[in-house]
Amino acid sequence: MSNVRVLVGTHKGGFILTSDATRQRWDVRGPEFAGWEIYHIKGSPVDPDRLYASQSTGWFGQQIQRSNDGGKTWAPVGNKFVYDGKPGTHQWYDGTPHPWEFKRVWHLEPSLTDPDAVYAGVEDAALFRSIDGGDTWHELAGLRQHTTGSAWAPGAGGLCLHTIVQDPGDSRRMFIAISAAGVFRTDDAGETWRPINHGLRSEHIPDPNAEVGHCVHRIAMHRSRPRTLFMQKHWDVMRSTDAGESWHEVSGNLPSDFGFPIDVHAHEPDTIYVVPIKSDSEHFPPEGKLRVYRSRTGGNEWEALTNGLPQSNCYVNVLREAMTVDSLEPCGVYFGTSGGQVYASADAGDHWSAIVRDLPPVMSVEVQTLP
Amino acid sequence: MIRVVLPYHLRKLAQVDREVQLLVDGQVTQRALLDALEAQYPVLRGTIRDHVTRQRRDFVRFFACSRDLSFEAPDAPLPEAVATGDEPFLVVGAIAGG
Numbered sequence: 001m002s003n004v005r006v007l008v009g010t011h012k013g014g015f016i017l018t019s020d021a022t023r024q025r026w027d028v029r030g031p032e033f034a035g036w037e038i039y040h041i042k043g044s045p046v047d048p049d050r051l052y053a054s055q056s057t058g059w060f061g062q063q064i065q066r067s068n069d070g071g072k073t074w075a076p077v078g079n080k081f082v083y084d085g086k087p088g089t090h091q092w093y094d095g096t097p098h099p100w101e102f103k104r105v106w107h108l109e110p111s112l113t114d115p116d117a118v119y120a121g122v123e124d125a126a127l128f129r130s131i132d133g134g135d136t137w138h139e140l141a142g143l144r145q146h147t148t149g150s151a152w153a154p155g156a157g158g159l160c161l162h163t164i165v166q167d168p169g170d171s172r173r174m175f176i177a178i179s180a181a182g183v184f185r186t187d188d189a190g191e192t193w194r195p196i197n198h199g200l201r202s203e204h205i206p207d208p209n210a211e212v213g214h215c216v217h218r219i220a221m222h223r224s225r226p227r228t229l230f231m232q233k234h235w236d237v238m239r240s241t242d243a244g245e246s247w248h249e250v251s252g253n254l255p256s257d258f259g260f261p262i263d264v265h266a267h268e269p270d271t272i273y274v275v276p277i278k279s280d281s282e283h284f285p286p287e288g289k290l291r292v293y294r295s296r297t298g299g300n301e302w303e304a305l306t307n308g309l310p311q312s313n314c315y316v317n318v319l320r321e322a323m324t325v326d327s328l329e330p331c332g333v334y335f336g337t338s339g340g341q342v343y344a345s346a347d348a349g350d351h352w353s354a355i356v357r358d359l360p361p362v363m364s365v366e367v368q369t370l371p
Numbered sequence: 372m373i374r375v376v377l378p379y380h381l382r383k384l385a386q387v388d389r390e391v392q393l394l395v396d397g398q399v400t401q402r403a404l405l406d407a408l409e410a411q412y413p414v415l416r417g418t419i420r421d422h423v424t425r426q427r428r429d430f431v432r433f434f435a436c437s438r439d440l441s442f443e444a445p446d447a448p449l450p451e452a453v454a455t456g457d458e459p460f461l462v463v464g465a466i467a468g469g
Contacts, residue, residue, distance in 0.1 A: 035379075035380060036380065057380065058429075058430055059378075059380070059428070059430040059431065059464040059465070060378075060380055060381060060384075060418040060419070060428065060431070060464070061417050061418055061421075061428060062417065063384065063414075063418075076384065076414050079416070079417045079422075080416070080417060080422045081422075082422060082423055
């Protein structure tokens with residue numbers, strides 16, 4: 001019988017939740033790396049016992065931890081993230097040039113084929129790769145050195161590369177997203193990149209249709225349809241069916257199209273999930289009701305999923321890394337909140353329950369479906 | 372032996388007790404002490420000083436002999452009592468944040 005392992009990163013440590021395939025009773029272990037910010041924990045799809053965790057504090061900087069036994073034990077690996085060449089500048093909040101400065105790793109994306117290969121998305125925005133299990137890191141500098149790089153500017157959360165999506169059908173193609181630059185694609189394994197933001201419209205920037213400058217919060221793909229991408233932008237939920245060449249809004253009847261996470265059902269590539277947030281100024285659910293919205297049509301037509309979720313006085317947020325799906329049947333959906341709850345649904349969103357409460361604010365949630 | 376007291380999170384990371392002891396060759400300066408500390412505990416590289424600039428991280432402070440040495444030149448001699456091991460060199464996480 002299969003098991004599931006949920007990897008939760010919080011402001012004050014990491015937690016590992018495990019259950020059998022019924023997903024009714026959960027064992028909670030942690031905190032790992034207590035007192036540190038754990039931006040992300042993710043397992044290798046090739047070797048599920050190989051986990052990587054991003055651990056940081058403002059005091060002592062960045063650590064990367066690696067586990068070879070599914071999180072029972074961990075060891076620090078390489079933490080030296082040095083930009084390639086002379087880093088140059090990007091745009092600061094006031095429009096002036098600002099030197100590129102490494103701050104932290106937001107996202108770790110293990111390779112689809114090699115457990116020792118892993119990508120890191122960092123702030124200030126850049127993409128690094130390790131091919132030795134995290135011991136050493138090297139920048140894929142073609143991204144940051146794109147001609148638009150000097151014009152990239154941070155969002156409120158910093159100039160962060162937060163999303164890395166590998167194309168399962170083409171090992172040379174990868175998508176990344178940066179707040180607040182937009183989405184970029186490589187077709188040559190990271191050597192060169194180009195922005196793919198045509199169709200995005202952001203009213204809060206000088207040119208709403210600019211090539212870069214869009215605050216993309218998250219992109220998601222179903223592995224059976226790698227040319228179809230879904231996006232939760234600062235405002236607007238978007239879809240592309242041509243690998244990002246063009247984007248079309250699919251916000252439809254959502255109560256708000258502002259939000260952070262977006263994900264795709266494991267077995268239904270047209271079924272997607274978002275968690276609407278009231279606005280960019282009020283980061284909590286509309287009307288104090290925590291609702292996941294599901295579209296079975298790839299967007300535009302959305303239904304509220306509320307069974308088991310608080311429907312009054314709820315003012316939590318759900319961050320971009322904090323929603324995921326397992327690959328069991330029926331598909332499980334998980335998300336964590338700034339209030340420290342991790343909610344799970346074992347039936348694709350029809351019913352929800354909190355599988356743990358009162359953790360520190362949740363920054364990321366990943367799940368592994370184990371044999 | 373030079374005595375160094377590390378803050379909680381760095382003790383956990385290096386898997387050591389509150390105080391560690393170091394051998395420092397030559398003149399005992401802040402740079403020589405931190406070089407020896409990082410050589411003995413490589414996991415501490417990047418946690419006290421930046422990997423590239425070798426500058427003290429903003430929220431780390433150095434104290435010894437009731438003095439704040441955080442802004443001393445890295446190659447200035449540390450107090451004699453630190454060099455003789457009579458007083459520890461304290462690495463402190465600054466009071467900041469929640």
